[in-house]
Amino acid sequence: MYNIDEWKHIFKLDPAKEISEEMIDKICESGTDAIMVGGTDDVTLDGVLQLLSRIRRHTVPVILEISNIESVTPGYDYYYVPLVLNSQDKKWMMDVQHQAVVEYGDIINWDEMFAEGYCIMNEESKVFQHADCKLPTQDEAIAYARMAEHLFRLPFFYLEYSGTYGDPSLVRSISQELGHTKLIYGGGIETKEQAAVMSEYADIIVVGNALYDNPKEALKTVKVTK
Numbered sequence: 178m179y180n181i182d183e184w185k186h187i188f189k190l191d192p193a194k195e196i197s198e199e200m201i202d203k204i205c206e207s208g209t210d211a212i213m214v215g216g217t218d219d220v221t222l223d224g225v226l227q228l229l230s231r232i233r234r235h236t237v238p239v240i241l242e243i244s245n246i247e248s249v250t251p252g253y254d255y256y257y258v259p260l261v262l263n264s265q266d267k268k269w270m271m272d273v274q275h276q277a278v279v280e281y282g283d284i285i286n287w288d289e290m291f292a293e294g295y296c297i298m299n300e301e302s303k304v305f306q307h308a309d310c311k312l313p314t315q316d317e318a319i320a321y322a323r324m325a326e327h328l329f330r331l332p333f334f335y336l337e338y339s340g341t342y343g344d345p346s347l348v349r350s351i352s353q354e355l356g357h358t359k360l361i362y363g364g365g366i367e368t369k370e371q372a373a374v375m376s377e378y379a380d381i382i383v384v385g386n387a388l389y390d391n392p393k394e395a396l397k398t399v400k401v402t403k
C-alpha cells in the first residue's frame with residue numbers, strides 16, 4: 178500500500194497527551210512519511226481511537242505502536258509490535274505478544290503487522306523502567322542489533338533513547354551492522370541539526386516529545402531527512 182522502504186521520518190503522537198487540531202493538521206501535512214501513535218502511560222482505547230479519527234482526515238499513513246492489548250483497534254494502516262530485547266523480563270519480549278495472539282490470532286491481518294526489536298538506552302525514561310530493562314554497553318547493543326538482523330530477521334531494530342538525545346557514533350556503528358533490518362532511531366530530537374545527524378545513519382528517525390515542547394522546531398525535522 179505504502180512504500181515503507183523509502184520512509185525516513187516519523188512523528189510519534191502520544192494518545193495520552195493533549196494536542197490542538199491546528200497542530201494535528203500541521204503534523205499531518207508536514208511531509209513526514211507516517212504518524213505513529215504510541216505511548217507508555219495511560220494509553221486507552223478512547224485515546225487511540227480519537228487520535229486515529231483526527232489523523233484520518235489527512236492522507237498520511239498511520240501506525241499504531243501497540244502498548245497494551247486493551248487499546249488495539251482496527252482502522253490503522255499498520256500495527257508495530259515492540260519486542261523489548263534488553264528487558265530482563267521475558268514478559269516484554271514474548272509473553273504480552275503471545276497473549277495477544279492467543280486471544281486475537283484468528284482475526285489478525287499479518288500483512289499489516291511488523292515486529293520492532295527495541296533496545297532502550299535511556300535509564301531515566303518511563304519505558305526503560307516500565308519494561309524492566311538493563312542498560313547494554315555499546316558492544317551489547319550492537320549484539321542485539323546483530324540478533325535482530327541475523328537470528329530473528331526482524332523488519333525493524335529500534336534504538337530508543339526516549340526523552341534524551343543519543344550517541345550518534347553508536348547509531349552509526351549499528352547502522353553498519355544492519356542490512357535487511359531497518360534501523361529506527363528515536364529520542365531527544367529537538368532541532369533540524371540533530372535530526373540531520375541521526376538521519377545520516379538511521380533509516381528512519383522518530384520525533385515525539387518535541388512536537389509538544391517546541392512544535393515549530395519539531396516540524397523542521399522533516400525536511401532535513403529528505
Ligand code: 1GP
Binds near residue numbers: 366
Ligand atoms: C519515543 O523514540 C520516540 O518512543 C521519540 O522520542 O519523544 O524523545 O522524541 P522523543
